[in-house]
Amino acid sequence: MTRLTYNQIFKDLVKAAYQGNLPEEIKGLEERNDKEVDKYITYATGGGEANKVVFKIKDCKNDCGCESENCQVACLLQAIARDEYGNVVIRDKSCSHCGQCVEVCEHDCLIDKKEFIPLVDTLRDRKVPVFAIVAPAFIGQFGPDVSPGKIRAALKRLGFYGMVEVALFADILSFREALEFDSHVQKQGDFVLTSMCCPIWVSMVKKVYQRLIPHISPSVSPMVACGRGLKKLHPDAKVVFIGPCIAKKAEAKEEDVRDAVDVVITFKELKQIFEAVGIKPAELEEDDKEHSSTGGRIYARSGGVSEAVADTLKRIRPERNIHIQAVQAHGVKECRQLLQNVLDGKVEANFIEGMGCKGGCVGGPHVLIDPEQGAEKVNEYGEEANSLTAADNKYVLALLKSLGFNEIDELFDPKKAKMFVRKF
Structure with a gap:
């Protein structure tokens, strides 16, 4: 019997769902009497524990053909371990469900839940x-x-x-981050950690480098x-x-x-x-309507957030004497080292940006093109924008008004801007 992969089962179930015969397709798969396939069906259709994303569906004693213990090496929080028999174990309390282990697992022992069906x-x-x-x-x-x-x-x-x-909403958050910097960095030695984009970066601070939490900018992610x-x-x-x-x-x-x-x-x-x-x-035909600025578009690659916020700050607070001096890290190893250096007082920058994947989001585990090519495309798209910052973008300003913000400074109002704020 031909072995079915997780991705193939997902595609077959999507097709069946659109054709209106999903129950019949699932029944046919279940008739194979294959426990592994049954688990694939569960997670491909959004099942499993509600608040979990990464699951182990079969034992792996490091004899599955992997070159090394890739999943353990990939985990930034040491959430992947081995039990007394050598089987992979996910430590749920440590797991951030970042998916790094899923990406390096070559035999679908570790998978992530799919939520579309x-x-x-x-x-x-x-x-x-x-x-x-x-x-x-x-x-x-x-x-x-x-x-x-x-x-x-x-x-x-x-x-x-x-x-x-x-x-478009990255543009709005560039305003918020600029206002946060303006409020909290008043003298040499002050600094902020931007928290917006990367959940891996946030997990590292929250779970490993808690002493830095007071310096995190309390903005939600653009998503x-x-x-x-x-x-x-x-x-x-x-x-x-x-x-x-x-x-x-x-x-x-x-x-x-x-x-x-x-x-x-x-x-x-x-x-x-x-x-x-x-x-x-x-x-297909074109259906083009977007009006984001350069700053919002380059959030996708490492250094983009720093550039966007710095340009926005210059635009809305041109009189400031202390400007953004940014430092970035991308990839888990670099991020950990940067955070440790911040704790040790070895970093002179006042704006700290981290992204858990190499190159930033363009290097994420489920990209379709090479990260370097992705960064080039992002930069090109950024250059095509009609405005450099959100402050120059009439569409973003109109969007803010439709959301109830008549002045930019209102984005720093803790009550009025509650939708853009989170607590750490």
Whole structure:
């Protein structure tokens, strides 16, 4: 009997869901009497423990053909261990569900839950508006001939009401981060850790480098800001985040921000979904509507947040004497070293940025193109924007007004700007 992979089962189930015969497809798979396949079905259809993302579905005694104990090496928080028999064990209390172990596991011993299939009926009947919000790293991921407008058209074919680039809300958060810096960095020696984008970076600070928590800027991620913003404008809507990161699935389930995003899917999963239902984005018409600035678009690569916030600060606080002096780290090893250096007083920068993947989000575990190529595409897209910062972007300013913010400084009001704030 041919062995079925997790990804193949997911694609088959997506196809069946859109064709309206999902129960029959599941029944056929279950008739194989294969416990591994049964587990694949559970997690491919969004089952399993509600607040978990990463699961072990079979034992691995390091004899599965892997070159080394890749999963243990990949884990930033030592959540992967071995029991007395040599089997892989996930320590749930330490696990951040970042998905790094899933990416290096070569034999589907460790998998991440896929959340899309339970949404298909809603997309098909179109009674509830479902918005796709796409991470800034999306540009170029689906091929050189697939523009943002064609991605939007492809998503509408799947049943989405519309697509919003998260870069628009990254622009808004550049305002908030600039205001946070303006408030907290008053003299030499003061510094802030930006917390917005990367859940892996946030997990490292919260679980390993707790002494730095007072220096974290309390802004939500652009994903959360976008989800909340859309739901404020469209209270009955559902929101689906699409990005390169498995860890975003875990972030969306965190208690204080779980109101923002209903489902998270990755670029790889979206590609599988397109293939399953026969959608070819490159062949579709343009449906282009985005108006984000350069700053919001370059959030996708390492250093982009620092640049965006620094440019925004110069624009809204030109009289400041202390400017942003940024330092960045990307990749788990670099991030850990940078945080340790900050604790040891070895860093003179006043704005600390970290991203858990090499190159930033363009190097996430579920990207479709090489990270260097991804960074080039992001920079090119940034250069195409009509404005450098959100402060110069009339569309972002209009969006803020529609959300109830008449002045930029109101984004620093703890009550009025509650939707963009979280506590650590």
